[in-house]
Amino acid sequence: MSAEGDSKRSAQRAEGERSDEAGFEQRLRRILDERYHHRHPFNVRLHGGRCTEGEVRRWIRNRYYYQTRIPLKDGLILTKSEDREFRRGWIRRIHDHDGDDARTGGLELWLRLAEAAGLERADVASLRGVLPGVRRACDAYVEFVASHDLLESVASSLTELSAGPFLGERAEAFRKHYGWIEESGLEYFLSRTTQAPRDAAEGLAYVLAHARTPADQERCAAALLRKCEILWALLDGVEWGGRTPRLAPAALVREEGAESVVVLPERAVRISVSGREVLAACDGRRSVDGVAAALRERHPEGESVERDVYDFVERMEGLGVLTHAAPSGAERRAP
């Protein structure tokens, strides 16, 4: 076998890899185009100026939980790499969010956004108002990274490819439609418009360089898709907080001493005294958020009022005790 033949073959292979790489990158970008949360109905309303002040606040309060998860998942990613250079690059992402001596981090900027929107910093930072679907989605991201290898974990971060232009658009939308939020609050979006493209470029280069086999590429595409689903579910969770639950029309409520029993076709559900209080607040006008706020007002010292309300409402929805009218324009499924 001649040396000439060898080099020809390796040149062909390199050519094949390049075209294959381009196809792979296209595939990743197509996933983002089709499944990134820019298409989620809540986001479409948010950027279109059709969210109420309450909805914008709910989104800010809930999305903060996602922000708090980012440094945790980046810490997990660091533990997966034996490569000093990789870690030096990636650790910057943690500083971007947590801040350091030189700059204010993304978490702090998000709390400033919350304040600019009229929310209480301590309340948002306490995470007590985080809706269950949002919590599950964000936790699922950390769990995904914990249970997958470095390549898949980096691939799941490639939603950053869409984030740069997306956040520029978001800052514009907030200025235009939600003028009641002070400009100082938009610093987070603006800082990310430069950070995200840099992070995305590095992440993409890593994935293209390391996903060498069709099987690897498959795993990367699946990881990115999973991440898109998580971001989508996060916004589903935010929408859920705006539902206005009420007792199902078919329900019959019976009092049995301190307890109540809600009777439905082919089902009976025991309700405790505290459950009764939540049920009574579910009047079809208050949102889930509003129900939690009403209960919080009555129990200012309660440790987990919001969480208890959310869990109860979710459980009662599942059993058909509570129904709700979906918020207008809210389509629940991914395209």
Place this chain on the structure above:
Amino acid sequence: MSGTRTESRLWNLVAELTYRCPLRCPYCSNPLALRDFPEALGAGDWARVFREAAALGAVHVGLTGGEPTTRRDLAEIVAAAAEAGLYTHLVTAGLPLDAAGLRALQGAGLRSVQLSVQDAEAADSDAIAGAACFERKLAFAREVRGLGLPLTLNVVLHRRNLGRVRELIALARALDADRLELANAQYQGWALANRAALLPARAQLDAAAAVVAEERAKGARPELLFVLPDYFRERPKPCMGGWARTHLVVTPDGRALPCHGAAELPLEFWNVRERSLAECWREAPGMNAFRGEAWMQEPCRSCPERARDFGGCRCQAFALAGDAAATDPACALSPRHALVAAAHEEPRTDSWRYRAPSER
């Protein structure tokens, strides 16, 4: 009184108002030896039973049969149940009741309806029912929803219709049903007699389960109920939620039973024409025969799952193993599990015996 006996609380009264039925389904849960007697309990008797059931804690009454709407005094019975504070639920084939009759029942206090269909399209559905009724059932479903009543569709699944699960779900959606019960046939009574014509193959069930999972992901409505039948599982079903624990059946002639199949067992049950419902529920020897856990044999007695499945179905144990106190042979731990395993090997047949006509 044993400690476990206090665990039982009557929640659900099943009122079998009649054994008459215009349908002849080959898996009917009514007794094989259909007693040719008139309904011994009149509307006044039922009113008393409802009041006594409510006093025992019952919140639901299922008005069933046979076909309950063959009774001319049904509206009176519904009114009595509502008066007693029970949630009134009609379990019907959708005929012979007409639209005006249904409205009258709603006026009397009917709260919800379960309608049976036998398959997703007329010819096959009617072939299973042994009567031309499918079109009437569809009209009935629309009447129910038109009145704003919650609707459950119930389909008994077996080898002749398991391949139609997707169509059945589509039908339930089209009829705006709140709930679809895809109830695999339970092999007792008529269904046991027709087992060779009804028992599906494992692959059929797996395919149906996959369809259900797919359709569930498409949205919350209708609520889909599908449970793998006990013949295909390692553990038995928690029959009736435990013997005489939450459910009480009163038959057309007034016998108080823990389930509709229990009359076939060699046990003494009492009759509401002769005693109060409370006595029949609490004290009848048959009721207490399998309450709690004291009656259990091994392997149930020491099994950690006994609190979940209650040892399975007593009627099935009696029908298959000849011992009502035995572990349900559907359980893989039962020494008689081979009886169930063997059923899978039996040759199948395409013909079945219809339930005997019961119109007099």
